[in-house]
Amino acid sequence: MKCNIKNRAGAGIFIALFFLLTILPLKASGEVVDRVVAVVNDSIITLSELNAAYAVSGEALKDEPVVLGQGSFTSEKASEIIDTLIEQKLIKQGADKIGVEVSESDIDMAVDDVIKQNRVTKENFIVMLSNSGLTLKEYREQLRARIREIKFVNKQFRSKVFVEEADMEEFYTQNLDKFLAPPSIRLRLIFFSNQDKDLMAKRLEIVLKGLEEGREFAALASEYSEGPATSKGGDLGYLAVGEMDKKISATARKLKPGEVSEPIYTTQGVTLLQLVDSRAQVPRPFEEVKAGIKNALTNKFLEENFNYWIKEIKELAHIEVRL
Structure with missing residues (x-):
């Protein structure tokens, strides 16, 4: 599955946290000589991070990590993943700047939700993580990063999102077939x-x-x-x-x-x-579906605001790619 921060920051803000299990990077197996593949302001992206992101991008990592120069890691694919990692770094920098914090209880709740949604015991969950090359401690740190991103997007952009009654009514009228x-x-x-x-x-x-x-x-x-x-x-x-x-x-x-x-x-x-x-099959009353429409439009407007911000912040940032 491609880990695309634009998608996650928009609609993904509201997804169940158990879904994070499927988008978190796996640790690359094997030995790789690490090096810097990109610089984002005062942060770096390493080859090991790139390999880990590649592993969950839909092209499964088997027994050996994908190493630049071996031919299997295309420049097009690398560019896509690098772009995603750059956006993640910019979000982290933005979150640090406005003081977004993630408590241990936030992570505890997220882990509990993941376990509950996957309908497994904690012991089995730890085994699942191990099979993915992660310890519980490492997974908690990755959850911390993702929760920080979600909190940042909500804090930074939610106050700028206003869904008017007229917007909801227009959406309802134009999409009656969705509410039958x-x-x-x-x-x-x-x-x-x-x-x-x-x-x-x-x-x-x-x-x-x-x-x-x-x-x-x-x-x-x-x-x-x-x-x-x-x-x-x-x-x-x-x-x-x-x-x-x-x-x-x-x-x-x-x-x-x-x-x-x-x-x-x-x-x-x-x-x-x-x-x-x-x-007969008729549209449900507007009042009955109003809350769902508001949520859908909120997600849409949040994503639009985020995409505008990420485009602007990229233009201002010092970004150097070293593939």
Whole structure:
């Protein structure tokens, strides 16, 4: 996976910290004579850092580190990774300048979150790190750097991000297809368990006769049903079609409002359905999706502000690449 600070500083500000596990540099195996490959103001980037970043860029490092001059590390690929590392150094310098601090408790919480999200024990997590060539101490230091970057971007640019109501409404209007609710149907249900099949058959007969005589489905459900929502006349409310039992869904979709189904026999018993109403696939109300829209636009504006800053700071910085 390519470790691209522009992507991480924008949308990546809000990603779960467990994702950091997949973007942190691995230690290069084997022995490499280290040297400086780039200078960024008063910071340097070493060949070992470049090899580590290359290892997680999507071109997996096998048994030996990639060494410049061996031919497998293309100048184009090296330039991409160097650019990413330069941006990381500039962010660190910016964070140090405004006093961004990362406490041990910040790192503890991040490690705990990584372990929880990966659903492993701490012991297994340490083994995972070891297989990647890292100790827990080294991983914590890398987490410290990433958390500092996230804090820096939030502190430096969040105050400059304003998402107006008009922006959200415009985004909603222009992207209605992204907010479609699934089709849904409102059902009433009468259910009888088959634990006592004779009793089940008798009650079903009573209900069917009541329907023939013109009694309300809801009244019969309240009086006889063994299913849910008997106090509401068996009214299950609106249900998403895709989330229903396939047999129930297939039967219900053939009904017209007010119509009652034929008995549906299952391994649990027998069910009668009445379709109350159906809703086509329509956009969810703006208020329902407003928070998500605000978050998406905040990420977008944050990334735009960051990209403007990184471009400007690069022009002012002393950057020397020695590939």
